[in-house]
Amino acid sequence: MVNDNGWFTEVYPKHGSAISLKVVEKLHEEQTPFQRIEIYETEWMGTLMVIDGCTMVSDRDNFLYHEMMTHPALYTHANPETVWIIGGGDCGSLKEVLKHPEVKKAVQIEIDERVTRLAEQYFPELCDSNHDPRAELLFIDGIQWVKDAAAGSVDLIIVDSTDPVGPAEGLFNAAFYRECFRCLKPDGLLVQQSESPLFHAELIRDMHHTMRGAGFATTRTLFFPQFIYPSGWWSGTLAGKGTLDRFREEDARQRPFATTYYNPEVHRAAFAAPEFFKPLLPR
Amino acid sequence: MVNDNGWFTEVYPKHGSAISLKVVEKLHEEQTPFQRIEIYETEWMGTLMVIDGCTMVSDRDNFLYHEMMTHPALYTHANPETVWIIGGGDCGSLKEVLKHPEVKKAVQIEIDERVTRLAEQYFPELCDSNHDPRAELLFIDGIQWVKDAAAGSVDLIIVDSTDPVGPAEGLFNAAFYRECFRCLKPDGLLVQQSESPLFHAELIRDMHHTMRGAGFATTRTLFFPQFIYPSGWWSGTLAGKGTLDRFREEDARQRPFATTYYNPEVHRAAFAAPEFFKPLLPR
Numbered sequence: 043m044v045n046d047n048g049w050f051t052e053v054y055p056k057h058g059s060a061i062s063l064k065v066v067e068k069l070h071e072e073q074t075p076f077q078r079i080e081i082y083e084t085e086w087m088g089t090l091m092v093i094d095g096c097t098m099v100s101d102r103d104n105f106l107y108h109e110m111m112t113h114p115a116l117y118t119h120a121n122p123e124t125v126w127i128i129g130g131g132d133c134g135s136l137k138e139v140l141k142h143p144e145v146k147k148a149v150q151i152e153i154d155e156r157v158t159r160l161a162e163q164y165f166p167e168l169c170d171s172n173h174d175p176r177a178e179l180l181f182i183d184g185i186q187w188v189k190d191a192a193a194g195s196v197d198l199i200i201v202d203s204t205d206p207v208g209p210a211e212g213l214f215n216a217a218f219y220r221e222c223f224r225c226l227k228p229d230g231l232l233v234q235q236s237e238s239p240l241f242h243a244e245l246i247r248d249m250h251h252t253m254r255g256a257g258f259a260t261t262r263t264l265f266f267p268q269f270i271y272p273s274g275w276w277s278g279t280l281a282g283k284g285t286l287d288r289f290r291e292e293d294a295r296q297r298p299f300a301t302t303y304y305n306p307e308v309h310r311a312a313f314a315a316p317e318f319f320k321p322l323l324p325r
Numbered sequence: 326m327v328n329d330n331g332w333f334t335e336v337y338p339k340h341g342s343a344i345s346l347k348v349v350e351k352l353h354e355e356q357t358p359f360q361r362i363e364i365y366e367t368e369w370m371g372t373l374m375v376i377d378g379c380t381m382v383s384d385r386d387n388f389l390y391h392e393m394m395t396h397p398a399l400y401t402h403a404n405p406e407t408v409w410i411i412g413g414g415d416c417g418s419l420k421e422v423l424k425h426p427e428v429k430k431a432v433q434i435e436i437d438e439r440v441t442r443l444a445e446q447y448f449p450e451l452c453d454s455n456h457d458p459r460a461e462l463l464f465i466d467g468i469q470w471v472k473d474a475a476a477g478s479v480d481l482i483i484v485d486s487t488d489p490v491g492p493a494e495g496l497f498n499a500a501f502y503r504e505c506f507r508c509l510k511p512d513g514l515l516v517q518q519s520e521s522p523l524f525h526a527e528l529i530r531d532m533h534h535t536m537r538g539a540g541f542a543t544t545r546t547l548f549f550p551q552f553i554y555p556s557g558w559w560s561g562t563l564a565g566k567g568t569l570d571r572f573r574e575e576d577a578r579q580r581p582f583a584t585t586y587y588n589p590e591v592h593r594a595a596f597a598a599p600e601f602f603k604p605l606l607p608r
Contacts (some may be wrong), residue, residue, distance in 0.1 A: 058347035058368030058369035059344065059347065059552075060332070061344050062345065063342050063343075086342060103523065240385075267557060269523055275552065275557060302599070302600055304600060308597050310593075312594070314588075314590035315588075316585070317584045317588045318585045
């Protein structure tokens, strides 16, 4: 919502805080069957997409989230040929995934086609790779997709979802993780956005335990800044059928594409757990 | 300033953004000869100190700033016996410095005594070590202090200041760095808070060049999250007369004190430069 002075504000009611972005113009607003989407032109953050009142993606800082939700997991897997992106309707994660020449097939399973259609219109640079022959865009329920998929059919699942309330709630539980585990090849892995280390440490803790309970051998959380998300500090959590200690560092160093945040040093750094976080982790 | 609904808001006008914290109660407000200080009880961030409208320190997240402005520099220096803290009136950095048994003398040079007196009253846990026999609290101008100090008299200078406008402006220029360089012992180093990598990358770039121009052989920036500072992502920049590549890792691992964020992995991680940052650095 935008006030009379032209500020969009997202309130984090449980954490007594809020961020505001100065709006130049509202570009679009619609209610889809799933959620309310707003698009704004902001003064400094560029174009901004808001879903159900929560900031989702901005021109200025989306590189942090999209690079960190993709490259660390891709360079952890020995040979990621098949990738699914559950959610990710703005196509920013898909674009990063397709930068990897090893990837032969990337399927984006977004429940709300309108997110993607609006991204194509308002965030065209995120949709650069939507017509890559290796890309497939499906607009169906990701939970149903993993239920229906064949066992051992994918190398990497990226869960690029909204918060664990509303349409994305079913992406944060044991039943979903068990289906992901089943769909993954023996060396497969999952990475999921896992909220704020400052605001939601218990959620991340629970995610580790639930992922391990669903069969994953190892789990690790990576940390990165993200101004427009609650607390400005965000995380992704990986779950591996096998090791997560692998890092194809030389491949990352020789990567045949540009990045804005990610590099091999950032990769290693992102996995450093803050001291307060260690007691929350399994084992 | 707090609005009618009880929200304190800090606006970042150049970056079209703002954060807000829900206030339970205003505890104090005064105009000192240097600045306006407000103290609030907030709903989730605990007690909050605001100087000239900018959030300075909160109970909930000050551990990030205070640990990262001290421990990485202290464990970079081979044997930090004498430490000066320029600014740092809330005493949080002093407390972290005095956790190091190597430190024989820590002098805090804060221009505004009221900051410290209010910290003693409203942030008593940050002031735990103010009566440590190794501590000396001075309430004088830090710029004058370094001008008057003997050459080669200190191992580590921590510049824990407000933003480079107002009273702290003179802490971000070549003349100040030259005096710091002169005061440092041959193996001495300086660390200074250096604003947001997202909002102020050019300021950090200029700081590197100015520090090197003032005689420092090497400079390095470290990165950490800090919710209540602009963009939620903050930095400190080190300047060394000698190497900054040293890390007393075993000492950090065996540290005889508790930390909330810092540990040896976080130490290494904090120095990883984002890809966009690398072209800004000297050499």
